[in-house]
Amino acid sequence: MKHLRAVNRKALRVEEHLAAAWGDVFALQQGQGPSQPRPHYPLGCSLVFSPGWEVDSAGGTAGLCQPLERDLYDCYLSCFWPAQVPDHLNNYPDWTSKCATATKDWRNIDLVFP
Amino acid sequence: MTTYRLAEFHPFRGGERQFLYLVPSGAIFELSDLSAALLRQLEAGERTREELLDALGAQGHPGAEIDEALEEMYQARAIASGAGFEDPPQPAPRPFPLQTIVLNVTNQCNLSCKYCYEFGEDRVATPEGKPKFMDDATARAAVDMLIEQSFGRRAIHLTFFGGETLLNFPLVRRIIEYARERAHAAGKYVDFSLTTNGTLLKPEIIEYLAENQVGVTISLDGPKEMNDALRVFHDGRGSYDAIEPKVRELLKRHGTRPIAARVTLTSQVVDVLKIYRHLKHDLGFHEVGFAPVTTSPVRLYAIGGRGLDNILEQFTELAQEYLAFALRGEHHGFSNVSDTLGELHSGISKAHPCGAALGLVGVGPSGDIAPCHRFVDADAHKLGHVSTGIDRARQNEFLDRGHIGRKPECHTCFARPICSGGCYHEAFVRYGDTGHANLHYCDWIRGWTDVCLGIYGEIAARNPAFLNHFDERKAA
Numbered sequence: 001m002k003h004l005r006a007v008n009r010k011a012l013r014v015e016e017h018l019a020a021a022w023g024d025v026f027a028l029q030q031g032q033g034p035s036q037p038r039p040h041y042p043l044g045c046s047l048v049f050s051p052g053w054e055v056d057s058a059g060g061t062a063g064l065c066q067p068l069e070r071d072l073y074d075c076y077l078s079c080f081w082p083a084q085v086p087d088h089l090n091n092y093p094d095w096t097s098k099c100a101t102a103t104k105d106w107r108n109i110d111l112v113f114p
Numbered sequence: 115m116t117t118y119r120l121a122e123f124h125p126f127r128g129g130e131r132q133f134l135y136l137v138p139s140g141a142i143f144e145l146s147d148l149s150a151a152l153l154r155q156l157e158a159g160e161r162t163r164e165e166l167l168d169a170l171g172a173q174g175h176p177g178a179e180i181d182e183a184l185e186e187m188y189q190a191r192a193i194a195s196g197a198g199f200e201d202p203p204q205p206a207p208r209p210f211p212l213q214t215i216v217l218n219v220t221n222q223c224n225l226s227c228k229y230c231y232e233f234g235e236d237r238v239a240t241p242e243g244k245p246k247f248m249d250d251a252t253a254r255a256a257v258d259m260l261i262e263q264s265f266g267r268r269a270i271h272l273t274f275f276g277g278e279t280l281l282n283f284p285l286v287r288r289i290i291e292y293a294r295e296r297a298h299a300a301g302k303y304v305d306f307s308l309t310t311n312g313t314l315l316k317p318e319i320i321e322y323l324a325e326n327q328v329g330v331t332i333s334l335d336g337p338k339e340m341n342d343a344l345r346v347f348h349d350g351r352g353s354y355d356a357i358e359p360k361v362r363e364l365l366k367r368h369g370t371r372p373i374a375a376r377v378t379l380t381s382q383v384v385d386v387l388k389i390y391r392h393l394k395h396d397l398g399f400h401e402v403g404f405a406p407v408t409t410s411p412v413r414l415y416a417i418g419g420r421g422l423d424n425i426l427e428q429f430t431e432l433a434q435e436y437l438a439f440a441l442r443g444e445h446h447g448f449s450n451v452s453d454t455l456g457e458l459h460s461g462i463s464k465a466h467p468c469g470a471a472l473g474l475v476g477v478g479p480s481g482d483i484a485p486c487h488r489f490v491d492a493d494a495h496k497l498g499h500v501s502t503g504i505d506r507a508r509q510n511e512f513l514d515r516g517h518i519g520r521k522p523e524c525h526t527c528f529a530r531p532i533c534s535g536g537c538y539h540e541a542f543v544r545y546g547d548t549g550h551a552n553l554h555y556c557d558w559i560r561g562w563t564d565v566c567l568g569i570y571g572e573i574a575a576r577n578p579a580f581l582n583h584f585d586e587r588k589a590a
Binding site: 001002003004005006007008009010011013014015018 | 133136139140141142143145146148149179182183186187189190192458459460461462463570571574581585
């Protein structure tokens with residue numbers, strides 16, 4: 001939290017609870033004030049300046065601070081930017097169910113044929 | 115369109131910083147300039163997000179920051195919108211594990227303090243026809259109950275109380291030994307404390323208490339002229355001269371646990387500062403705690419409304435001294451402050467005013483179980499017997515009656531996380547109902563909570579490391 005500093009132990013617990021439920025940059029992304037809890041995946045989207053969309057200093061993707069496969073999830077779950085991945089809300093809620101860890105299991109994510 | 119308004123909190127300052135004590139969570143947050151400005155906007159009434167963006171934007175705050183602050187303050191429940199927050203206080207888990215049993219090892223006393231809640235005019239006890247001294251079988255059954263009913267709790271506590279506890283000291287020794295054996299066999303750790311008027315302390319008793327690390331609280335009302343106003347022997351003689359040399363001996367010899375003095379304030383005994391100086395500096399007590407006498411308002415020794423204000427002023431003055439010590443990282447013995455700071459630091463939010471009938475019960479000489487030591491021997495408040503255990507139906511009835519949810523007067527009070535309506539015994543004496551809120555000292559509690567919040571904020575701002583003491587204290 002930036003505008004409230006937790007001082008006593010209860011406040012620290014409130015802060016931990018909120019951090020776990022919403023993440024630090026949730027408000028920044030929403031940009032519309034208080035909201036109800038909902039799933040949130042704060043990393044990787046271009047809006048939060050993830051290097052996943054870029055290349056590393058050598059022009060490749062090996063040196064990025066997080067694996068580029070991470071972006072699959074961001075396009076799938078949280079980013080409104082149009083991307084070539086299925087939508088998880090209506091038609092393909094299980095698309096990534098076989099992919100526990102993107103860096104290892106990304107090959108299990110298959111094409112879909114609408 | 116979303117509108118925002120202030121939620122429930124008590125603002126306070128400390129060390130030039132601004133803080134919020136959130137109610138009912140008990141969380142304490144420090145405000146940034148922006149969040150403080152945001153609250154000032156809402157002080158005038160509800161505002162929409164757009165109005166807040168305009169007003170705070172005009173003060174130079176970027177819009178994204180304002181939104182972020184709004185979100186944080188909403189999530190922490192410092193501001194509300196729409197229907198607000200509906201979080202009724204939860205009932206405590208039941209059966210609640212026992213932590214402490216107070217054994218009233220006798221209901222007899224060698225003093226006749228005029229305000230005594232056990233024998234005085236406002237007594238609730240009905241000791242007629244019951245044993246005057248606890249026997250071994252009863253005390254052992256109480257220890258067995260404590261071991262068994264503490265369930266998974268590892269640290270348990272036994273307090274010896276009276277009457278005058280030392281009138282039955284041989285039993286105390288035997289039960290300490292028994293409780294150690296039983297606790298060891300059950301894989302638990304038990305510690306002991308004892309409250310006494312000090313008149314019967316002897317070198318061998320002091321030696322025993324020190325060796326066995328028994329915590330000692332001495333009931334004593336200050337220097338001679340104040341103590342002897344109401345703390346007298348049966349023949350009316352003051353007790354100070356009998357106590358003083360013994361207490362000095364105790365304080366000299368017993369260094370294994372802090373020794374506390376517990377002072378009862380009455381209309382005749384109100385000079386808090388003088389009493390503190392005497393007990394702390396002349397006699398050398400580690401800690402001194404004060405409590406106004408429990409009484410119906412008609413008694414001569416009852417403290418009137420103006421008297422409570424006077425006590426609060428003196429408490430505040432002594433609390434400022436505590437603060438000066440704390441900022442230097444030094445111990446100060448005014449335990450009313452340290453107790454309240456400890457509760458503020460953990461952010462306690464009480465559904466019940468105290469642990470009575472929850473983690474703590476009292477047991478009388480007859481083996482009857484009471485919500486706490488103050489209700490021992492009172493048939494109307496009996497919660498079972500050590501031979502048959504705690505009567506769960508009566509316990510639940512007592513707890514339901516005393517739950518904060520049943521005290522509508524408390525529901526708008528900022529001090530309710532700490533107070534929760536106050537002492538059951540006090541409420542019974544005043545209003546004939548253990549579940550009644552103690553309305554006669556609401557202003558006092560709010561005043562005192564505010565003073566302690568200010569001190570807490572000042573310490574948090576200027577010497578935050580001092581607050582670690584309270585983490586350790588809680589863990590012990």
